[in-house]
Structures are given as structure tokens and as C-alpha cells.
Amino acid sequence: MENDKWQKLLDCAVSTVKQAAEMALEPGIELNIETKSNRNDLVTDVDKAIEQFIADQMTAATGYPVLGEEGHEVDSFEGRVWLVDPIDGTMNYIETRRDYAISLALCENGVPVLAVVQDVAAGKTYTATLGGGAFCNGTPLEKVDPDVDFQQVVLLTDLKEIRALPRLAQVLAESRGHRRYGSAALEMVEVAAGRAGGFVHLWVSPWDIAAATLICTETGCLVSRFDGSNMDVRQKGSVMAAWPKVHSGLLYRLVQAPN
Numbered sequence: 605m606e607n608d609k610w611q612k613l614l615d616c617a618v619s620t621v622k623q624a625a626e627m628a629l630e631p632g633i634e635l636n637i638e639t640k641s642n643r644n645d646l647v648t649d650v651d652k653a654i655e656q657f658i659a660d661q662m663t664a665a666t667g668y669p670v671l672g673e674e675g676h677e678v679d680s681f682e683g684r685v686w687l688v689d690p691i692d693g694t695m696n697y698i699e700t701r702r703d704y705a706i707s708l709a710l711c712e713n714g715v716p717v718l719a720v721v722q723d724v725a726a727g728k729t730y731t732a733t734l735g736g737g738a739f740c741n742g743t744p745l746e747k748v749d750p751d752v753d754f755q756q757v758v759l760l761t762d763l764k765e766i767r768a769l770p771r772l773a774q775v776l777a778e779s780r781g782h783r784r785y786g787s788a789a790l791e792m793v794e795v796a797a798g799r800a801g802g803f804v805h806l807w808v809s810p811w812d813i814a815a816a817t818l819i820c821t822e823t824g825c826l827v828s829r830f831d832g833s834n835m836d837v838r839q840k841g842s843v844m845a846a847w848p849k850v851h852s853g854l855l856y857r858l859v860q861a862p863n
């Protein structure tokens with residue numbers, strides 16, 4: 605059983621996210637695509653419609669303010685605030701229609717307490733509540749292995765990170781392999797679900813990672829900034845989410861080890 609204290613809110617969040625997923629999956633849908641800050645920073649009318657739908661539903665159900673990537677803003681993170689990324693992996697949604705997620709988190713004074721990450725194309729709903737564990741389609745996710753180091757796992761990161769952190773290339777070469785899916789939320793969920801051992805991304809926003817951070821910590825993963833400092837999901841910045849020993853191994857090799 606998931607934590608009773610949050611069950612009603614979680615049911616409401618899951619039902620809303622699943623309805624939003626149907627909006628993204630509508631057969632034959634024609635996408636209206638706009639560019640934002642650069643040619644790879646895209647938004648579609650589906651992103652905007654999903655954010656509006658989720659914001660309307662969650663506001664009607666709870667009255668809590670909503671922060672979202674596509675325009676919903678909040679005055680502060682005091683008390684309870686919903687954080688929504690209507691489509692995490694918009695490039696994937698446009699190009700391949702797979703490996704994109706809807707991410708919805710509830711934060712209490714800036715701490716994620718309830719999380720839903722929907723892998724829309726796969727039909728998988730990942731949930732977590734603070735202290736209540738993490739689940740996929742209602743089945744508990746096992747705790748990750750605390751004794752495995754980075755040489756034994758697949759790592760998830762991108763060329764941009766390798767360019768910014770030159771030591772990362774060597775670490776990836778020594779790892780079991782590296783992958784990039786293009787959705788920060790789904791990549792963190794891969795780590796929580798035990799399919800990858802670590803994820804490094806240098807430029808994430810609160811809505812990218814708030815939900816997936818809780819899903820990770822509830823399975824025993826460590827989530828910090830890339831340099832090991834504390835994660836505060838209210839601030840933009842970097843993220844390193846990994847199994848405990850992978851996390852300390854990455855931290856040592858990327859940041860602490862002498863040249």
C-alpha cells in the first residue's frame with residue numbers, strides 16, 4: 605500500500621496525468637511546433653494544452669498553485685505547490701513519439717512529497733510518496749543495489765555534459781556503457797528502476813526533476829548537484845542521480861580526484 609496520507613491526492617494526480625497522456629496519444633494529431641530560445645528548444649500546442657489541463661484539474665481539486673514549464677508561474681514555494689512538465693522530451697515527442705514523459709510533482713516547502721512520471725508511449729506510470737516507496741503501475745520498485753560501482757552499470761548522459769566535464773569521457777569508457785534517451789525525467793526513472801546506474805545532466809529546471817527526484821530517493825538512489833552539493837529542486841542547475849556507490853564513484857572521478 606502506498607502511504608495513506610497521500611493516497612487521495614496521488615489518485616487524483618495519476619488520473620489527471622493519464623487523461624493528459626491521452627491528449628498526447630490522440631491518433632493522427634497534427635503538431636503545431638514553435639521554437640523557443642534556439643532551434644532545438646521546441647514547444648508544441650500539445651505541450652501547452654497538457655499543461656493547461658493539468659493546472660486546471662489540480663487547481664480545481666486542491667487550490668494549490670501550479671508552476672509549469674510552459675507559462676504557469678508561482679510567487680513562492682511556500683506550502684504546497686504543484687510542478688508540472690507537460691512533455692519532458694518534446695524533441696522525442698516530435699521526432700519519434702516515444703521516450704517522452706509527463707511529470708507532475710507536489711512539493712511542500714520546496715521538498716517533493718508526491719510524484720507521478722508517466723512514460724506515455726510505454727504506458728507506464730511511475731509514482732512515489734515521501735516515505736511511502738516508489739511504484740510502477742502499482743507494483744513496488746525494489747531498492748537499488750548499494751554495493752555496485754560505476755564500472756558495472758550503464759550511465760545516462762549527453763555529449764554536452766562530456767564537453768563540459770572532460771573527465772566524464774573516461775568514466776563512460778570504463779562503465780558498462782552509456783545511453784541518452786532525451787527525457788531527464790525518464791532517465792532518472794531508469795536509474796530508480798535499476799536499469800541504469802547513474803544519470804548526469806548539467807542544465808535542468810525544477811519541473812524536469814522534481815517528481816523523478818522523489819522516485820529516485822524512494823528507491824535508495826542519491827540525488828545531488830553534479831559536484832555533490834545538496835539538491836534543491838526549486839533552483840535550476842545540474843543533477844547527478846545514481847545508486848549510492850555509483851554516486852560516490854562518479855563524484856570522486858569527476859570532481860574530487862587529483863589531476
Ligand code: 2AM
Pocket residue numbers: 673689691692693694695786787788789807808809812
Ligand atoms: P524538455 O523536453 O521538457 O525541454 C533533453 O536534454 C532533456 O533535458 C529533456 O528532459 C529536456 O526537457 C531537458 N532540458 C530542459 N532544459 C534544458 C536545457 N537548457 N538544455 C538541455 N536540456 C534541457
Ligand code: CA
Pocket residue numbers: 645646673694
Ligand atoms: Ca522545453
Ligand code: CA
Pocket residue numbers: 673689691692693788811812
Ligand atoms: Ca523538461
Ligand code: CA
Pocket residue numbers: 651673689690691692693694
Ligand atoms: Ca517540457
